[in-house]
Amino acid sequence: METEGHGAFSPTAQEHAAAPRNYGPLEDYNGNARITGPCGDTMEFWVAVWNGLVEDASFTTTGCGSSLAAGSMTTCLARGRALDTVMGIQQEHVLAALGGLPEAARHCALLSANTLRAACEDYLAWAKSRGIALKPPTKKEND
Numbered sequence: 001m002e003t004e005g006h007g008a009f010s011p012t013a014q015e016h017a018a019a020p021r022n023y024g025p026l027e028d029y030n031g032n033a034r035i036t037g038p039c040g041d042t043m044e045f046w047v048a049v050w051n052g053l054v055e056d057a058s059f060t061t062t063g064c065g066s067s068l069a070a071g072s073m074t075t076c077l078a079r080g081r082a083l084d085t086v087m088g089i090q091q092e093h094v095l096a097a098l099g100g101l102p103e104a105a106r107h108c109a110l111l112s113a114n115t116l117r118a119a120c121e122d123y124l125a126w127a128k129s130r131g132i133a134l135k136p137p138t139k140k141e142n143d
Contacts, residue, residue, distance in 0.1 A: 009069070010099030017065035020072035022058040022079070029056070031123030037111040041067050045112075045119040047078070047086075049127075052134070054078045054086045057116065066105035067112070073097050074112040083134075087120045089113050 009017065031047040041063030048056040057078040059071040074094050078086045094109035095101060101109060127134060 009065075009101065012073075013066075013069045013098040013101055016069040016072040016098065020068045022056075022072065022075035023068075024058055024060060026056055026058045029058075030126050031119040031121075033115050033118030033122050035111060035115045035118060037107060039063075039107060039111075041108065041111060043067065043071055043111050043115040045071075045075075045115045047116070047119045047123055049083055049120070049123045052083055054081055054083055054120070057086075057119075059112070059115070063108065063111075064105075066101055066108040069098055069101070070094055070108040070112040071115075074109075074116050078116055083120060083123070087117055089116060 026046040026048055029046040029048045031049060032045070034042060034044040036042040041061060043059060043061045043063070045057065045059045047054050057075040059075055061067040061071050074089065077089055077093060077097060091106070091110040091113050094113055095106060098109070124134070
């Protein structure tokens with residue numbers, strides 16, 4: 001997969017673009033955000049947070065293969081991780097996990113990271129409005 005003169009996609013990025021993981025809205029979620037980037041692509045993320053962990057995350061995008069790859073990888077980076085860790089996911093984390101993206105497509109990783117963070121912030125507002133105490137994830141025995 002190449003973008004007009006902007007370089008090849010890594011095998012990982014190609015795989016996530018061709019078969020995105022966690023695509024489509026979650027039925028059971030408590031955080032949601034939709035952001036349209038300067039390029040015109042819109043991304044939407046849903047998160048299901050329980051006991052301080054992002055147990056599930058999904059996304060949709062109106063964008064191209066780069067947006068699909070970035071959104072897919074971002075959900076993979078988020079699922080099963082502590083909320084504060086997930087809120088720290090940045091563009092460079094998504095790019096590294098994908099093995100990079102062509103320069104002209106790097107903004108897709110920024111859009112996915114920002115939209116995920118906004119969905120987590122929506123969860124925090126939802127939890128606060130219901131008086132839910134935010135506690136750190138529970139450590140499993142034998143860890």
